[in-house]
Amino acid sequence: MKSVWQDLPKPFFILAPMEAVTDHIFRRVVAKAAAPDLFFTEFTNATGWVHAGEKAVAGRLIIHPDETYPIIAQLWGSVPEDIAKLAKHCKKLGYKGIDINMGCPDSSAIKSGGGSALIRTPELAAEIIAAAKTAGLPVSVKTRLGYSRPDEWESWLKHILMQDIVALTVHLRTKKEMSKVPAHWELMPAIKKLRDEIAPHTLLIGNGDVQDRAHGTKLAEDSGIDGVMIGRGVFSNIFDFESQPRAHSRGELLEMLHYHLTLFEENEAYKRPFETLKRFFKVYIRDFAGSGSLRAALMTSHSTTEARAILGDAKQREAAPTQMSTKHSEDAKQVTGLGHLRYHIDMHHSIKAIVFDSDGTLVNTKKLIVHGYQTVLKRHGLDHLTTESYIRQRLGKPVPETYEQILAGHHVDVSIDQLVKEHDEVQNENINLIKPYPEAEKLLRQWRKEGIKLCLFTSGNKMMIERNFTAAGIKNPTDLFDAIITADDNIPRKPEPDAIIELLKRVGVEPQNAVVVGDHAYDIQSGTRAHAGLTIGILHGFGESKELLGAGADFLAHDLLSLEHLLQLEQ
Numbered sequence: 001m002k003s004v005w006q007d008l009p010k011p012f013f014i015l016a017p018m019e020a021v022t023d024h025i026f027r028r029v030v031a032k033a034a035a036p037d038l039f040f041t042e043f044t045n046a047t048g049w050v051h052a053g054e055k056a057v058a059g060r061l062i063i064h065p066d067e068t069y070p071i072i073a074q075l076w077g078s079v080p081e082d083i084a085k086l087a088k089h090c091k092k093l094g095y096k097g098i099d100i101n102m103g104c105p106d107s108s109a110i111k112s113g114g115g116s117a118l119i120r121t122p123e124l125a126a127e128i129i130a131a132a133k134t135a136g137l138p139v140s141v142k143t144r145l146g147y148s149r150p151d152e153w154e155s156w157l158k159h160i161l162m163q164d165i166v167a168l169t170v171h172l173r174t175k176k177e178m179s180k181v182p183a184h185w186e187l188m189p190a191i192k193k194l195r196d197e198i199a200p201h202t203l204l205i206g207n208g209d210v211q212d213r214a215h216g217t218k219l220a221e222d223s224g225i226d227g228v229m230i231g232r233g234v235f236s237n238i239f240d241f242e243s244q245p246r247a248h249s250r251g252e253l254l255e256m257l258h259y260h261l262t263l264f265e266e267n268e269a270y271k272r273p274f275e276t277l278k279r280f281f282k283v284y285i286r287d288f289a290g291s292g293s294l295r296a297a298l299m300t301s302h303s304t305t306e307a308r309a310i311l312g313d314a315k316q317r318e319a320a321p322t323q324m325s326t327k328h329s330e331d332a333k334q335v336t337g338l339g340h341l342r343y344h345i346d347m348h349h350s351i352k353a354i355v356f357d358s359d360g361t362l363v364n365t366k367k368l369i370v371h372g373y374q375t376v377l378k379r380h381g382l383d384h385l386t387t388e389s390y391i392r393q394r395l396g397k398p399v400p401e402t403y404e405q406i407l408a409g410h411h412v413d414v415s416i417d418q419l420v421k422e423h424d425e426v427q428n429e430n431i432n433l434i435k436p437y438p439e440a441e442k443l444l445r446q447w448r449k450e451g452i453k454l455c456l457f458t459s460g461n462k463m464m465i466e467r468n469f470t471a472a473g474i475k476n477p478t479d480l481f482d483a484i485i486t487a488d489d490n491i492p493r494k495p496e497p498d499a500i501i502e503l504l505k506r507v508g509v510e511p512q513n514a515v516v517v518g519d520h521a522y523d524i525q526s527g528t529r530a531h532a533g534l535t536i537g538i539l540h541g542f543g544e545s546k547e548l549l550g551a552g553a554d555f556l557a558h559d560l561l562s563l564e565h566l567l568q569l570e571q
Contacts, residue, residue, distance in 0.1 A: 003138040004038070004070045004096040005166050005203060008227065011220035012037040013213060013241055014169075014205065016231030017074040017101070017142070019043060020276060024064040025263045030234060031069060033256060034241040037227075039071045043101045046077035046086040047112070059270025063094055072140065076101035078113030078124065080131035087135035097166070098132045102143040105175045116175035119147040122159045129163045140167035142207070142229075146174045150184050150408065157191060158198055167203040168195070169229055181405045182393045183208025186384075188223035205229050211546060212240045236550030238283050250288040254311060257284035261304045274303055282528075287549050293512060296531045351452060351534075353509040355500055355527070357518035358458035358465060360541025362440050362560075363472045368433040369395065373406065375426045376419055380412055392542055396494060396522040398459045398487045399423055427464075434471040437540065439561050441474045448480065453507040456484045457499040457526070482507050495525035500532065517563065519543045521551035528552040536563065 015022060015030055017040035027039050041060060048056035063071060073095040077083050087098045102125060104115030111117075118125040132139045141160055146152025152174070160168060170191060172183035188206055195204045207229040210216045216228035234240045238256055239248055257280075264277060278299055285295040294310070301307040359365045374386040385391075385406055394405040403419050448454050458465060465486060469477035478484060483506040485491055485499045492498040504514055515534045516527030519541025527535035528551070536555045537548030545556055557563040 003166060004072075005138055005140075008037050008203075010226055011217060012227040013216060014038045014227060014229040015040060015234065015241075016207060016229045017041060017043050017099070018231055019106075020272075021279075023059065024062045024067060025260070025267055026280070027071070028064060028066060028263055029256065029260050030238065030241070031067075032259060033238045034243075035069060036230070036241045039067075039069060040074050040099060041071060041095075043074045043076045043104060044086070045114075046075050046082040047079050049086050049089070050079075050082045054270075059267075059272075061090065061093060062270065070096045072097040072099050074099040074101050074142070075132070076104060076109060076114045077128070078117070078121075080124075080127045083128050084131040084134045087132045087137065087139075091135045091137050095137065097138045097140060098135060099140045099142055099167075099169075100128055100132055102141055102160075103171050103175070105144075105178055110175075116144060116147060119143065119152070119156055119175065122156070125160065126163055129160075129165060138166040140169065140203075141165050142169040142171065144171045144174055145184060145187065148174060148176045150174055150177075150187065153187060153191065154194065158194060161195060161198040161202055164199070165202055167205060167227075169205040169207055169227075172206065172208040177408060181408045184408070185209075185219060185223070186390075188219075188225060192224050203227060207231065211550070212237060212245065213242060214245060235283050236286075253284045253286070253288075257281070257311070258308070260284070261307060265304050274301075277304075277307075282552060286552055288554070290554070292528060292531070292535055292552075292554050293533055295528075296512070350513060351515055352513040353453035353455060353504060353507055353515070354447060355455040355457060355503055355514060355516045355532070357520065357523045358456055359460060359468065360519035360543075361517060361523070361538055362437065362444075362456075363468045363474075364435040364437050364540070365433075365468055366542060367435075368427055368430060368468075371430060371433060372423050372427045373402070376422045377406070379422065380414055380419075382407075382410065382412065385410065395542060396459065396520045398493065428467070431467060431471040434468055436472040436474070437560055439559075440472070441480070443560055443563075444480045448482075453482045453509055454480060455500075455503040455507060456481045457494075457503060458486055459493055459522075461487045494520075494522035495529065497526050497530035500526050500530040504530070517557075519548075521547045524548055524551035524553045538563065 013036040015036045019042050022042050044057050044060045073090040075086055102118040109115030146156055203226040205227040206225050210228055210230045211233055220228050230240055281295055281298045285291045297310050356362055370388055373391045377386050399420050400416050403416050483503045511531045512533040514532045516532045517536045519538050520543050524535050524537055535553050536557050537553035538557045540559050
């Protein structure tokens with residue numbers, strides 16, 4: 001019998017299985033926005049279904065009549081007989097294949113011997129694959145590089161490839177790494193070589209940190225793999241699978257949200273609590289002015305009726321005449337660099353505080369930071385880890401954590417503490433690489449004079465702040481800010497919101513009256529999680545527009561001077 005996998009284009013794209021996400025409702029939303037080549041279900045517990053039936057799987061296996069595209073049922077468990085029974089049931093339901101989850105890091109799955117636990121029981125993994133095949137459907141596997149270390153991949157993936165499966169999806173992290181480090185795409189060419197040697201007929205799929213179809217296509221071309229799986233990327237862009245990407249207006253995003261609400265309302269069988277919908281609001285309420293405050297309002301709703309009422313109020317405010325001048329309208333376009341989107345400035349909250357990141361936002365330390373990591377890594381024979389793009393993807397955390405991420409899966413005969421010590425020495429010797437951002441000090445003093453509370457939150461320590469600001473020509477930087485939190489403070493770090501919440505508490509400003517400005521996705525995520533009234537991504541630092549918007553930035557500013565225009569507009 002012909003397999004659904006045989007006619008897929010190269011590279012093909014798959015919507016990843018995500019718990020409490022990829023049910024028949026969200027699959028239809030994604031299909032309407034831009035459909036991938038293949039869909040997966042949420043992962044379904046075979047043993048639970050065998051013992052408790054449909055009640056145990058709570059609608060995970062529903063295929064809606066409107067779903068005419070191919071869907072693969074993803075199953076998990078540690079009992080081969082149960083896997084076989086549910087696989088046969090899935091065939092009756094109309095699924096086009098069975099995928100076995102051997103990568104889920106959730107503790108409940110691992111305790112029962114399923115998910116990532118199967119990496120430690122390879123013989124049982126083989127038995128489960130064989131059991132799934134008894135249903136007569138093509139069987140694939142989704143797994144990780146290993147359980148504890150990335151270098152486990154060769155023996156583990158070789159074992160799986162020897163089981164004669166139709167496709168293998170590799171999430172390029174270990175169970176231990178969860179999603180805390182960047183995916184190890186640098187290993188994919190070697191994995192592809194192993195596949196070619198062991199099972200050239202098995203399709204190889206990469207997963208982890210894929211932003212969109214264009215990004216996935218490049219990754220596939222660079223590594224030679226057959227397909228790409230995108231999961232969390234759709235939360236940053238519901239139109240991720242577009243073959244010809246284009247800009248989408250605020251109206252289009254809200255239309256997709258209303259469609260999602262309608263499908264949710266129509267789902268009478270196995271209806272899930274309304275609270276489960278709230279995780280999806282950020283998919284649609286983003287990338288336009290006032291999106292932060294609108295998201296915050298929607299999070300207070302308790303029904304689709306209330307959510308629609310909030311959206312209706314927002315639409316009425318948008319349609320109401322404003323006092324915004326033509327000049328200011330042009331300023332908004334200049335500031336964002338996104339004139340194709342229709343922005344409306346929400347005047348309900350005045351700006352009382354601005355919370356800034358430091359490096360890359362107020363001080364140009366880009367060359368210094370990259371040079372520091374490159375120099376130290378080369379000293380220890382790790383030249384292959386010194387490309388600027390590789391380092392840049394792992395920035396945003398304190399220096400020790402950054403080294404841990406850079407070195408994940410790579411052996412080095414020196415402690416992290418020693419690397420950090422060398423790093424500090426290299427940076428202190430090269431402070432001439434620090435450059436000022438024009439207008440930084442002038443604007444800070446101007447805003448403070450106007451009565452705006454200025455706050456600073458950074459992953460660097462206090463000594464680094466003093467050094468970097470001084471090198472950039474800004475003396476006594478601590479005098480510029482009403483409150484500062486650094487790595488020296490015992491407060492959870494970015495992207496957690498704790499630092500921003502604490503800063504605003506210290507200056508007596510409510511989050512809705514605060515603006516958060518940063519050059520990294522972690523800065524923006526911290527701001528959105530703290531429910532700041534406005535989050536602004538600044539483009540003269542490390543962050544790229546796609547990353548900043550994906551993190552939830554309401555606006556993008558090219559530089560600090562353009563930021564001035566936007567904040568004047570908001571007063």
